[in-house]
Amino acid sequence: MTSKNVKPKKIILFIAALILLLLWARKPEQLGAAYSETEFLMDTLVTITVRGVGEEDAKTYVRAAFDEMGAVDEEMARREGTPLYKLNKAGGGALSQSMATVIAASIHWAEASGGAFDPTVAPLIDLWRVKDEPHPPPAAEDIADLLTGVGYLAVSFGADEKSIELNGRVLDLGGVAKGYAIDRAVKVLKDAGVGNFIVNAGGDLFVKGDKGERPWRVGIAHPRKPGELFAIVEPREGAMVTSGDYERYFIWEGKRYHHIIDPKSGYPAEGISSVTVTAPTAMAADAVATAVFILGAEQGLAFLEGTQGAEGMVISSTGEAVKSSGFDHAAPEASSR
């Protein structure tokens, strides 16, 4: 073989170049697939989706995150036997670290929202029984009666916030505990080094990282058209929580009674059909969303603007959407559908 006929060097170079081209053309992405698991927890459907770790690791981490959420539920649900149930029954007592955290946060948001959000609204929630089958709304005098037993100001922490005196109040940590559970799951995933995930507890989310080829996309449910989306956003890292009157409610004689009770009036809050809040933690996002819902569109937006780190979009009962100034930055609309 002469150099004129076959040129081994050139062929080798050529093949090397081809292989390089190949490697370049096919950026390794073996970890691209997302892994997700779903479980019933905290009275809702919880889905954890992770991406960017091997399947075995993904399973381990997701399991650990679920366990963490389950532990919070075991502690802070209202059902019989939980530490919260016992605390309410005893009218106070010593607090675990996590319980102290959640109660302190609840009181903080109650103060910040001027009592719009109030963890002591429990007796009214029990009176309204929104989760049960349709029934007549409670009598006005019963509501007035119970209202005197609502108000976070009566609750007093002991030294170092390690114990609490309820002074006749009953605590419902509800959404805030759910938010806290999400935050604990998030911590588990972050500590394990998972860079991309969504923790979704019945529509209360924490989003981190991306889906690989594009950001995670989150639909915001349409409050009046079941099964449709009002908007699609690509949130930055953080929590996103929506409070609406369309998820848990009952209808009696043509009127809808939903589950977000205004602690001042004792009736389901009116004026807003849905509010979506972003915040650094799900616990904060949950409390703020509830507060905004109760405050109504105008005051709610003012509250959002005054709350650092929180942004929101309010959809009023008439269907108008108003966003706080930083909402589009925290959750930009998806570029294309």
Place this chain on the structure above:
Amino acid sequence: MPYRGDPRNLFLARAGLFVALAATLQAVESLIPSPAPWLRLGLGNALVLAALILWGFRGGFLVATGKVLLGSLIAGRLISHLFLFSLSGTYSSLFMMALAMALLPRMGYVGLSTLGAVAHSLAGLAVASVILMGPAVWSLAVAVLPAAVLSGAVTGVAAWYLVKLSGGRVKALPVEGEDIRG
């Protein structure tokens, strides 16, 4: 030094080299992780096309067969449903390119290779629709076919360069005694 021995030896050596390269390229490609299983450059096809042009259909068939069998063996896919994909794809591509060569003598490497790549992808989609996902697979064509056109063009240039490197003069299977030095 020009090769003066039995020209069949030269053909065997070259065709063997082509088979080895084609099989290696196919195996290497299939082992590199890809965001989607159908997204491949298909450089092995460059060697099939080059063989078709240098030695006619018999040469192309030899390289294609060697590529499929050896490449799948190396990648550990010989006994797996994935083998069906490379088998159907490679032969569809081979027949499509051979047909186009016969019908259109003025068609260049890029056109031939692109046709081959598209045939390869269509065969893959057809196989997938039968054994994997059903008709839903055709919606993948939106992404698969444009990718095939692109990779076909690239492998076409690769085949052209290969033929150029090989001297470009051996256009048919040499018969005994023929002087192939050119």
Place this chain on the structure above:
Amino acid sequence: MMRPLFTVIDAAVVAGLIVLSILIPILKGDEPPGMLIIHEGGHVREVELERWATIEAEGPLGVTRFEVDGDGRVSVIKAPCPNRLCVSMGPIAESGEVIVCVPNRVALEVAGGKGGVVDAVSR
């Protein structure tokens, strides 16, 4: 005769193939049918949302019956739970949408298919 690298014929073929590669999917395929993921207690199963169907899921309270219509929309038509919220949650059709019946531990979730664009829904 040396075969050329690229000629007018090639250009025409490549152009034709590009047109074809756009046309084939339009002519041949609709959107992929979405999947309906059914959670029954701890179990999960999937069905294609391709055709009309009535499906049942079993939970601690009894049977939750739901319907898939021809357009791949899912709604609960019979539920054993007290407030029957799941019945009013539907129909769902877009990827990421869910209907949950918490008391009966049944959840229906649409994945892929129409829309196929969201990874979660905030509600």
